[in-house]
Structures are given as structure tokens and as C-alpha cells.
Amino acid sequence: MPRINAPTVAEHRAAQQRALLDAAKTLLAKTGEAPSMAEVAALAGLARPSAYQYYKSRTDLLNALVLDVFPRWAQRVEEAMAAEQDPADRVLAYVLTNIALVAEGEHAVGSALAAVAPSEELNAQSSLMHGQLLDPLVGTLRELGAEDPAATAELINAIVHSATKLLESGSPVESVNARVTELLEPYVRGHRSGDRGKSQP
Structure with a gap:
């Protein structure tokens, strides 16, 4: 089970989603190109498989960013x-x-x-x-x-x-x-x- 860095599982999940969204936003603004899940996860400080626990695909992540x-x-x-x-x-x-x-x-x-x-x-x-x-x-x-x-x-x-x-x-x-x-x-x-x-x- 992944380590929880928040008082509750819900708060931990929200924090991880926030980190992924912020990372995707940073990469998108910098390059003008849709980043890969691996790039987003790396910037957010997560393993690539962990990112898929929050967003099932890059498209899912981009829609969430919108x-x-x-x-x-x-x-x-x-x-x-x-x-x-x-x-x-x-x-x-x-x-x-x-x-x-x-x-x-x-x-x-x-x-x-x-x-x-x-x-x-x-x-x-x-x-x-x-x-x-x-x-x-x-x-x-x-x-x-x-x-x-x-x-x-x-x-x-x-x-x-x-x-x-x-x-x-x-x-x-x-x-x-x-x-x-x-x-x-x-x-x-x-x-x-x-x-x-x-x-x-």
C-alpha cells in the first residue's frame, strides 16, 4: 500500500492529483505540447504507475486540467x-x-x-x-x-x-x-x- 502523506486517504489523493495537475500545467505551458504521463509523474515526484492510479490516461489528465x-x-x-x-x-x-x-x-x-x-x-x-x-x-x-x-x-x-x-x-x-x-x-x-x-x- 502506498505511503499516505496526509491525515486522510481522501486528502492524500487530492494532494497527489493537485501535484499531477500542476506538473502537467507547468510542462504544457513550457513546451506547448501534451506531456507524457511519465514526464508528468516525474515532475510531480511520483512513479509512473502511481500516476495511473489518479488518471487512467493522458487524455483523462488533460481533460481534468481543462x-x-x-x-x-x-x-x-x-x-x-x-x-x-x-x-x-x-x-x-x-x-x-x-x-x-x-x-x-x-x-x-x-x-x-x-x-x-x-x-x-x-x-x-x-x-x-x-x-x-x-x-x-x-x-x-x-x-x-x-x-x-x-x-x-x-x-x-x-x-x-x-x-x-x-x-x-x-x-x-x-x-x-x-x-x-x-x-x-x-x-x-x-x-x-x-x-x-x-x-x-
Whole structure:
């Protein structure tokens, strides 16, 4: 029986799965190619046969990674938005948090997964994630009185995509954040609760 390095078997299993997912994510972000179970196990500090106790195949592991990466991305964005009291500031938080996640390599993992493991399941997960990610932004824009919140959300998301391309081409994240803030700040400033209704000079 394998040695248990946690208070319970369930916690041990969760820790080993976490180690395998983190290892797969690291390798995928580094190489852009689906790693073998042996490579993932080695980086996680496990024997190759042990890895198969948690994931029955490389495809099984990659699907688990999709289910792990995408919801955590959405959670980070939602938490950043929730931390802002003014709805207008949540719009900027949405964009800047997405850019931060791209800079941290999360987007590279998602892109690599789509390239190395295309499947209906992955495409469905990607579409679901996109919808879940936009939901809080659409809600915020509706709260701000946007005439077409869904369309505005897509346009704001297009800024995120453009920022992603800049990052991938080598632009520093600080520079990208500055340009995005410069672009969005007039919109945000005009919709902040303390600024609404002020007379124009």
C-alpha cells in the first residue's frame, strides 16, 4: 500500500492529483505540447504507475486540467470584480485581471490544450467558460445602464484579446496595463457613482 502523506486517504489523493495537475500545467505551458504521463509523474515526484492510479490516461489528465484551469480563471476574475465597490471599477478589474492571468501563463495552457487535445468536450468547456466569464461583466454593465450589455461586454472582451496578442508578442504587462487603462478610464470615470450627474465644464 502506498505511503499516505496526509491525515486522510481522501486528502492524500487530492494532494497527489493537485501535484499531477500542476506538473502537467507547468510542462504544457513550457513546451506547448501534451506531456507524457511519465514526464508528468516525474515532475510531480511520483512513479509512473502511481500516476495511473489518479488518471487512467493522458487524455483523462488533460481533460481534468481543462476542468481545473478554466473555473479557477473565472473565480479569479469574479473575486477581483467583487473586491470593487463601484460597478464602474469592476469593468476595469475584469480587464486587468484577465490580462494578469494571461501574463501568468494561464492563457498559454488553455491555448496549448486546445491545440494538442482538440475534442468536443474541450470545445464545450471553452464555450462554457467564455459564457461564465462574461456573465459578471454583462451584469455589471447592465447595472451601469448600458444600452446593450452583452454587445458592450463582447467589445470589452475584444480589448482583452488584443492585450493578449500584445503580451504574446513580447510587450511588458505594465505597458499593456497602462494602455488598456488609458483606453478604458474615460468610460469607467464617466460611470463611477461619484462622478455621475456632475455638470460638464
